[in-house]
Amino acid sequence: MSLPVAAPTHLTPAEYLAWERKADFKNEYLNRAIIAMSGASRAHNRITVNIILRLGNLLDDLEYSLYAGDLRVRAGGADSYLYPDILVVCGPARFEDDVFDTLLNPAVVIEVLSPSTEARDRGEKFAQYRQLASLQEYILISQDSVHVEHYLRQGPQWLLTEFRDIEDVLPIVSVECKLPLKHIYRHVAFPDKSEN
16 A cells, blocks of 8 residues: 555646546545545435445436446636536547546536535535536535535526425436436435434
8 A cells, every 4th residue: 555645736637637647546636735635424425325326326327327436527617627426418528648547528517525625626626617617406415414506507607406204206307317316315314414
């Protein structure tokens, strides 16, 4: 096992990509700053698996590709390279180069919110993703309570719809499917708020 190498502090996008491809752990490159990725909680993993299983079945044999976790997205021009939790591509996937590990055209990006990443997911990362012409939907999912935020592109604007009831159904418009929240949160135990 090799020891982790400290992230360089100032890299060009090309230098980051070359360095990241050799790294033993994932690092995002957000507005030219390197951010180490940490592990995910049990709830975060459960929600991600639930969505992948459900979407995988719904999108089977259609003109969509579903990716999770380890596929990087170039966003904001070349200022940022990000690792979303789940991606959906409509039509052929386009990649930055022949290594096929950096996607250029996601239609749907789904992030499961963690305490350490929530502010970035809502702010800086969403700002970078919005610059992708291909992106039609950005979905944020809480792991601590039933709460899904769905941003849908409407021309130059983004329409926000929130879902807070376990019986709600999340429409994913660009891939013409619906995802019941009871499937998203299947086998997820929430923290007991009364203990606080």
